[in-house]
Amino acid sequence: MTASASGLPFDDIRNLVRQMPGPDEEALAEVRARDAQLTKPAGSLGRLETLAEWVAGWSGRGRPQITRPMVAIFAANHGVTAKGVSAYPSEVTRQMVENFAAGGAAINQICIAHDLGLKVFDLALDMPTPDITEEDAFDEPNCAATMAFGMEALAGGADLLCIGEMGIGNTTVAAAVLAALYGGDAADWVGPGTGVDDEGLARKTEAVRAAVARIAGTQDPLEVLRRVGGREIAAMAGAVLAARLQRIPVIVDGFVATAAVAVLHKMDPAALDHCLFSHVSAEPGHRGALAAMGQEALFDFGMRLGEGTGAALAAGIVKAAVKVHDGMATFATAGVSEKSD
Structure with a gap:
């Protein structure tokens, strides 16, 4: 992504949002027609049926298949950790990235269980973004460039994208983004994150x-991202936008990933129509964020790990939904009598 003629890098992002395609109506008609002929009562598979439709509409394939699912984890560090907002030191971010590479994390096991690809992106871990209580996280060119980096995460090809993150301090940053976008008091958005005690929670809330007070009056969602966001949040927003332009369905993980896509939602309420929200995080502000966007998550397992774990679990369900639709016989091919008139 190059700078726009106006010299304002965010203009490129705004132009891409305006170019977002809608669902493929022919593919939707085809998947619904086949569903009506499958050997089951109409509607008997409930949300599995609508998940197959979702994949069809956003992939443009009336007989949807998922052959290249990918979990993308974006890792970054944050200067705000100096305020004592996390139970873990910032060096844990790199240590966990190394754990992902070694196959030792929860996300590795879920990806193996559901046959998902996994890519991990190190976003300048040795250079944390500034402390957002004191200064902006980015200037405009660097924020736009980080979104562009996220867009390039799809360069290797995928037909289902699951977004996740790793970053000590990033639930603080996510809470700031959501509070700036949707309002309310900081306490409405702040939770224990990695497990801070009451004193740590008070520091985090403050x-x-x-x-948010430092950027009071900022209305532009991209400016909110630039001023109080983080590299992994910007990169996830870019990846989700690129997926929309390339007709790739997206599964969003938990609280931090939801804050990333909230930036796009505030730019255009239809910007997340190609997204499935995997789960309701145990992080208290996540439920409020989903409500603000009018979204219903697929499940609530009380999870708050991040790493894309909830999105990867949801990918297993989506893969099953697509396989059921594609592999089931029709009444005609199976010689099963249809419902009596």
């Missing part, structure tokens, strides 16, 4: 309150 950090979010200070960050």
Whole structure:
């Protein structure tokens, strides 16, 4: 992505949002017609049927298949950790990235269980973004460039994208983004994250309150991202936008990933129509974020790990839904009598 003629890098992002395609109506008609002929009562598979439709509409394939699912984890560090907002030191981010590479994390096991590809993106871990209580996370060119980096995450090809993250301190940053976008008090968006105690939670709440107060009056969602976001949040937003332009369905993980896509939602309420929200995080602000966007998550397992774990679990369900639709016999091919008139 190159800078626009106006010299404002965010203009390129805004132009791409305006170019987002809608679902493929022919593919939707085809998948619904086949569903009506499958050997089951109409509607008997409930949300599995609508998941198959979702994949068809956004992949443009009336007989949907998933052959190249990918979990993309974006990892970044944050200067706000200096405020004592996390139970773990920032060096854990790199240590966990190394754990992903070694195959030792929860996400590795879920990807193996569901035959999902996994890519991990190191976003300048040795250079944390500034403390958002005191200064902006990015300038405009660097924020736009980080979104563009996220867009390139799809360069290797995928037909289902699951977004996840790793970053000590990023639930603080996500809470600040959501508070700035949707309003309310900092306490409405802040939770325990990696497990801070009551004193840590108070510090975290004050950090979010200070960050949002510092940018009071900022309305542009991209400016909110630039001023109080983080590299993994910007990269996830870019990846989701690129997926829309390439007709790739997206599964969103938990609280931090939801904050990333909230930026796109505030730019255009239809920007997330190609997204499935996997689960309701145990992080308290996640439920409020989903409500603000009018979204219903697929399940609630009380999870709050991140790493794309909820999205990867949901990918297993989506793969099953597509396989059922594609592999089931029709009444005609199976010689099964249809419902009596």
